[in-house]
Amino acid sequence: MVDEQRVRADTPGVGTGAVFLDSAGSSLPPRVVTETVIGHLRREAEIGGYRAANERLDDLAGVKEAIAALLNTTPDTIALSDSATRSWSDFFYAVPLRPGDRILISGADYASNAIAALQRARSSGARVEQIPDDEAGRLDLEALAAMMDDRVRLVSLLHVPTNGGLVNPVAEAARIARAAGALVVLDACQSAGQLPLDVAELGVDALSATGRKWLRGPRGTGFLYLRPELAASLEPGRLDLHSASWTGPDEYRMAPDASRFEFWEHDVAARLGLGAAVRYLLDLGPDQVYAAIAERADYLRGALGELPGVRVRDLGIEHSGIVSFTVAGVTPVEVRDRLREKDITVTVSHASSTLLDMSARGLDAVVRASPHCFVDHAELDRFLAAVGGL
Secondary structure (H helix, E strand, O other): OOOHHHHHHOOOOOOOOOEEOEOOOOOOOOHHHHHHHHHHHHHHHHHOHHHHHHHOHHHHHHHHHHHHHHHOOOHHHEEEEOOHHHHHHHHHOOOOOOOOOEEEEEOOOOHHHHHHHHHHHHHHOOEEEEEOEOOOOOEOHHHHHHHOOOOEEEEEEEOOOOOOOEOOOHHHHHHHHHHOOOEEEEEOOOOEOOEOOOHHHHOOOEEEEEOOOOOOOOOOOEEEEEOHHHHOOOOOOOOOOOOEEEEEOOEEEEOOOHHHHOOOOOOHHHHHHHHHHHHHHHHHOHHHHHHHHHHHHHHHHHHHOOOOOEEEOOOOOOEOOOEEEEEOOEOHHHHHHHHHOOOEEOEEEEHHHOHHHHHHHOOOEEEEEEOOOOOOHHHHHHHHHHHHOO
């Protein structure tokens, strides 16, 4: 079991009477993360950004080492960025597309991914198609297999949607897609930090994630994993003197690994904070943290389902730490705002973020509660009583 006393003591935002249930948005960082970020900013103010960064070169390299340990890979397969969206897009826009190519997306795919796919299809002559859902709301693996042919260039998989607790069978889907010769990119924005992510077992070509959610890192951080063989064959749409070397008046050579997807300029303090967050998770024991998150979410999911007028909206068979629900006669925005008056933080997921899924279910929005391991059961009960009072 996770050391709840330690986790709560390490999190300045808890124990104040507030209830925080938005780790799917931007979680509360442990103290070591904020101290790492602030400490480096102070050092920059004392000696300048260049000298301060040079003092931390080993620690900056350690950020990739920590992420690689979490994903069961090597540091050279990791590219650091400022967000999951940046990481996903940098990979996606580097994949060559031709007229007639097919891009497959899931029904729960995130708006940013879908918009990028539509834009590239429009400019390249490719087309975007939706993978059907099964009866439980997950990716339909049989339908995916039937869709595969040699024109499918790229399959975009979403591990956990932003609007609910569904967990997709992405490892199985990746095997189907790659067996047919397609590239597979996994959006792990909502799963990194709350579900196991072993890239060897998942079998994906690329994976994108953010630091600010379940990993409890700073905003403005993210990373991209690239299968080693792929990292050496793709050319990013943008390069600089970090991602490539200027080798002659009209020649350049790209970095041989995933760092070709990085730029030289970055927020050093934020990246150090991301490294601190990942190492904190590794020190706690990822499996114990994942289990604690799942237990809290299951507790909320079951209790909310018993409240009159409350309907849990989570699909799927296996569930994540996101619990989505609606309250009869009260809009999701009103639920969020009335809970905020009681110092309870939840958020709202609107149809514009997951248009295909929400439209198919006739939903305009849902309330999203996402408890991390630092939330105790007394706080969960306070939230439930407040929802019941609506």
